[in-house]
Amino acid sequence: MNIKERLKIPPTMMPEQDPAERITNVEEVPLGYTPEMAMLEAKRCLQCKTAFCVEGCPVGIDIPGFIQLIEDGDFRGAIKKMKEKNLLPAICGRVCPQEEQCQLVCTVGKAQKDPCKAVMIGKLERFIADWEREQGEYDLPPEVKPSGRKVAVIGAGPAGLTVAGDLIRFGHEVTVFEALHKAGGVLVYGIPEFRLPKAIVQGEVDYLEKLGVNFRYNFVVGKTAPVSQLIEDFDTVFIGTGAGLPRFMRVDGENLLGVLSANEYLTRANLMKAYSFPETDTPIVTGKKVITVGGGNVAMDCARTALRMGAARSLIVYRRAEEQMPARLEEIHHAREEGVEFHLLQNPVSLIGNEDGWISGARLIKMELGKPDSSGRRRPVPIEGSEFIEETDALIVAIGNSPNPLVPASFPELEVTRWGGVVVNELTGQTSVPGVFAGGDIVLGAATVILAMGHGRRAAKAMNLYLNSGRWVDLDKAMDLSRAEVR
Amino acid sequence: MHEILYKEEIGPDIHLYRFHAPDVARYRKPGQFVIVRISDEGERIPITIADVNTDEGSITLIVQSVGKTTLQMAGMKVGDSIPDITGPLGVPTHIEKVGNVLCVGGGIGIAPLYPVAKAMKDIGNRVMSILGARSSNLLILEKEMEDVSSEVLITTDDGTKGRKGLVTDAIKELVGQGENFDLCVAMGPPIMMKFVSLLTKELDIPTIVSLNPIMIDGTGMCGGCRVTVGGETKFACVDGPEFDGHQVDFDELMKRLTMYSSHEKQSLDRYSSETGCRLAGTLKGDQE
Numbered sequence: 001m002n003i004k005e006r007l008k009i010p011p012t013m014m015p016e017q018d019p020a021e022r023i024t025n026v027e028e029v030p031l032g033y034t035p036e037m038a039m040l041e042a043k044r045c046l047q048c049k050t051a052f053c054v055e056g057c058p059v060g061i062d063i064p065g066f067i068q069l070i071e072d073g074d075f076r077g078a079i080k081k082m083k084e085k086n087l088l089p090a091i092c093g094r095v096c097p098q099e100e101q102c103q104l105v106c107t108v109g110k111a112q113k114d115p116c117k118a119v120m121i122g123k124l125e126r127f128i129a130d131w132e133r134e135q136g137e138y139d140l141p142p143e144v145k146p147s148g149r150k151v152a153v154i155g156a157g158p159a160g161l162t163v164a165g166d167l168i169r170f171g172h173e174v175t176v177f178e179a180l181h182k183a184g185g186v187l188v189y190g191i192p193e194f195r196l197p198k199a200i201v202q203g204e205v206d207y208l209e210k211l212g213v214n215f216r217y218n219f220v221v222g223k224t225a226p227v228s229q230l231i232e233d234f235d236t237v238f239i240g241t242g243a244g245l246p247r248f249m250r251v252d253g254e255n256l257l258g259v260l261s262a263n264e265y266l267t268r269a270n271l272m273k274a275y276s277f278p279e280t281d282t283p284i285v286t287g288k289k290v291i292t293v294g295g296g297n298v299a300m301d302c303a304r305t306a307l308r309m310g311a312a313r314s315l316i317v318y319r320r321a322e323e324q325m326p327a328r329l330e331e332i333h334h335a336r337e338e339g340v341e342f343h344l345l346q347n348p349v350s351l352i353g354n355e356d357g358w359i360s361g362a363r364l365i366k367m368e369l370g371k372p373d374s375s376g377r378r379r380p381v382p383i384e385g386s387e388f389i390e391e392t393d394a395l396i397v398a399i400g401n402s403p404n405p406l407v408p409a410s411f412p413e414l415e416v417t418r419w420g421g422v423v424v425n426e427l428t429g430q431t432s433v434p435g436v437f438a439g440g441d442i443v444l445g446a447a448t449v450i451l452a453m454g455h456g457r458r459a460a461k462a463m464n465l466y467l468n469s470g471r472w473v474d475l476d477k478a479m480d481l482s483r484a485e486v487r
Numbered sequence: 488m489h490e491i492l493y494k495e496e497i498g499p500d501i502h503l504y505r506f507h508a509p510d511v512a513r514y515r516k517p518g519q520f521v522i523v524r525i526s527d528e529g530e531r532i533p534i535t536i537a538d539v540n541t542d543e544g545s546i547t548l549i550v551q552s553v554g555k556t557t558l559q560m561a562g563m564k565v566g567d568s569i570p571d572i573t574g575p576l577g578v579p580t581h582i583e584k585v586g587n588v589l590c591v592g593g594g595i596g597i598a599p600l601y602p603v604a605k606a607m608k609d610i611g612n613r614v615m616s617i618l619g620a621r622s623s624n625l626l627i628l629e630k631e632m633e634d635v636s637s638e639v640l641i642t643t644d645d646g647t648k649g650r651k652g653l654v655t656d657a658i659k660e661l662v663g664q665g666e667n668f669d670l671c672v673a674m675g676p677p678i679m680m681k682f683v684s685l686l687t688k689e690l691d692i693p694t695i696v697s698l699n700p701i702m703i704d705g706t707g708m709c710g711g712c713r714v715t716v717g718g719e720t721k722f723a724c725v726d727g728p729e730f731d732g733h734q735v736d737f738d739e740l741m742k743r744l745t746m747y748s749s750h751e752k753q754s755l756d757r758y759s760s761e762t763g764c765r766l767a768g769t770l771k772g773d774q775e
Binding site: 219280 | 529530571704713714715739757
C-alpha cells in the first residue's frame with residue numbers, strides 16, 4: 001500500500017454508548033476497536049522515518065513500531081513493543097491528551113490540515129492493551145538478578161506505579177506506600193468509571209504485583225511513619241504523592257451543605273462507589289440541578305457524574321469562553337452530547353443558602369475577555385452590575401488542586417516552591433535531600449497522567465543509576481550520556 | 488487485615504475494641520484518629536484512638552452504634568477482621584505542663600479524652616475531670632478517668648448518677664468553689680463543646696476541643712471536613728482535629744454533620760430489614 005492509498009483511509013471512529021443510554025449507567029463510553037478496526041486504522045500510519053509522534057510522547061513509545069505490528073496482526077508483538085516504554089497502556093490509551101502530544105504532530109493529521117484526522121494512536125494503544133487483558137495471560141519480562149537494593153515509593157498514583165514498574169525490572173526490591181485502601185491514586189479516586197474502568201487500573205496493579213512489587217495500603221507517610229524512617233529503611237525513596245489538595249473559591253457560602261470539592265464528589269462516586277448506594281455504604285449529594293464550577297477535565301467528569309447520579313440538569317459554570325477551556329475536546333464533546341449545559345463567561349461571587357444551611361443558589365457575575373494574562377489566555381473581567389442568581393441544589397468546586405502538603409509538611413528538609421511543589425532536578429527528579437527523588441503532580445501541580453508517568457520514568461532511570469553507582473552529586477551529568485534513552 | 492483481639496460491651500450500644508494495627512500503634516500520639524473501613528463495600532469513618540498497646544501492636548477504639556457501619560461492627564466477634572485501618576491521622580494534642588487542667592467529656596467523647604487527660608497528668612499537670620452522659624449506664628471510662636484525675640465530677644441528664652444537669656453546671660460549680668484552670672480540654676457532642684466553649688470564654692479559660700466532622704480520606708484530599716475556625720476555613724483532618732474552642736463555628740459544624748442524615752437513615756433501615764436487626768432507625772446516641 002502506498003502513501004496516497006494510506007492517506008485516503010478515513011479515521012476509524014470508535015463505537016460509543018448512545019448518550020441517552022449512557023447517562024443511566026457508569027459503563028465506559030467508548031466501546032473499543034475490534035481487531036479489524038484496529039488493523040484498518042493501523043494502515044493509516046505512514047511509518048515516517050522521522051517519527052514526530054515519538055518525540056511528542058512524554059515516555060517515548062515506539063509508535064510506528066507498535067502500529068506496524070498491529071497492521072501485521074501481531075498483537076502479542078505490539079503489546080510487547082508498547083511495554084518496552086509504557087507499562088500502563090490501558091490507562092494511557094484512555095486518558096492521555098493525545099491531541100496535544102503524539103497526534104498533534106502526526107504527519108497524517110498535518111497532511112490533512114486537521115489534527116483530528118491524525119492516526120488514532122491513543123485508540124490503538126487502548127486496543128492493544130485491552131486485547132492483552134482479554135487474552136488473560138500476560139507475558140512477564142525475563143527474571144532479573146536481585147540487586148539487593150530496596151526502594152520505597154510513596155503514593156501509588158501514575159508516577160509511583162511507573163517508578164515501581166521500572167525499578168522492579170532493574171532487579172530492585174520495591175515497596176509502594178499508599179495512603180488509601182486501593183492503588184491507582186487519581187486513576188481510582190478521580191477519573192470516573194465511565195472514562196477509565198477501575199478493573200483496568202486494578203489489572204495494571206495486579207501486573208506489578210506479579211512482577212514482585214510490594215504494596216502497603218492505608219500507610220500515610222508522614223503520619224503512619226515519618227519520611228526519615230523510610231530513608232533509614234530503604235536505599236532510596238520516591239515521593240509521588242500528587243496534587244491532592246483541593247482549591248476552593250473563597251467566596252461566601254462555600255461551607256454550605258451541598259457544596260463539595262471535585263475531589264470529594266469524585267472520590268465518593270468512584271473510589272467509594274457511591275453510584276451503587278445503598279448497596280454500598282458511602283452516600284453522595286444528589287440534586288435535580290447541579291452546578292460544577294470550572295472548565296477542566298475534572299469539571300467535565302463532575303458534570304457528567306452528576307447526570308449519572310440522577311440530576312435532571314447539570315451545568316458547567318466557567319469564567320472564560322469555551323476556547324480557553326483546559327478540558328480535552330473529547331471530554332467537552334462527550335459532556336455536551338450527554339446534555340451538560342455550558343454557562344460560559346460566568347463566575348460565582350457568593351453562594352446562597354436556605355434556613356437548613358443547604359445551598360439554594362449561586363450569585364453569578366457575567367464576565368468578558370480582556371487582555372491576555374500570564375498563561376497567554378485572555379483574562380476574564382467581571383462586568384459590573386451583571387450579577388444574577390442561578391438556583392441550584394448542589395455545587396461542585398472543580399477549579400484545581402495544589403500539591404499535597406502532607407509529606408513536605410512532615411519533612412522540613414525537603415525544599416518546596418512557594419506554591420508547595422517539591423523542588424527537583426528536572427532531568428533526574430532529585431530533591432534537595434540526598435537519596436530522595438520526586439515526580440508527578442507533587443512537583444508539577446495538577447497536570448496529566450502521562451506527564452506524571454514521564455517524570456516517573458526519568459526518576460526511575462536516575463534512581464537506578466544512583467543505586468548502582470552511589471553517585472548523587474552531578475547525577476544529571478551521568479544521565480546526560482544516556483539522555484536519549486531517558487526520555 | 489486487622490483482627491479484633493478483644494471486644495467488650497461497656498454500655499448500651501457502646502463497644503470497646505482492640506484491633507491488631509501495629510503500624511498505627513507505633514507512632515500514635517494522644518489526640519490522633521484513624522479511618523476505618525469494615526468491608527469492601529464499606530464507607531470510611533473517622534474514629535479517635537482511645538488507647539494503644541505497642542507491645543501487642545494494638546489500638547483501642549470505643550464506638551457507639553449510631554448507623555449502619557457501627558452497628559455492623561458491633562455484630563463482629565473476637566477473631567474477625569476488618570480490611571482497613573488508616574492512621575494515626577491528625578495533629579497530636581499539644582501536651583504541656585500548664586498547671587491546672589480541666590478535662591470535660593461527654594458521652595462517647597470520654598473515649599478520646601482519656602489519653603489526653605492521661606498525658607496531661609503524666610507531664611505534671613493537676614487534672615480535674617467532669618464527665619457527662621444522658622444516663623448512668625451510658626457513662627464510660629469512669630474508672631480510667633479517676634486514675635488520672637485528682638477529682639472527677641459526674642453529671643447525668645436524668646440524675647441517675649452524680650449531679651443531675653449538664654457539664655457546664657459542674658464547671659460553674661468548680662469555678663464557684665474558687666478553682667482556677669489554666670486550660671480546658673472538652674470532647675463530646677458538638678452541642679456540648681459549643682456550650683462549654685461559650686462558658687470558658689466567659690471565664691477566660693483557654694479551651695481545646697476535638698472535632699469529628701464528615702471525612703473520607705483523612706489526608707486533606709476531599710475537604711469534606713472543613714470547619715470555620717476564627718473566620719478561616721480549616722480541614723479538621725490535617726489542621727485538626729483539635730482547635731481553639733473559642734474560635735470554632737459550632738453551628739456550622741452541627742449543620743454540616745447532617746449533610747447525609749437521610750442517606751444514613753436509608754442505609755440503616757435497609758441493613759436492619761436485611762439482617763432482621765432490632766431497632767430500625769431508632770438507634771440514637773451522642774455522636775462523638
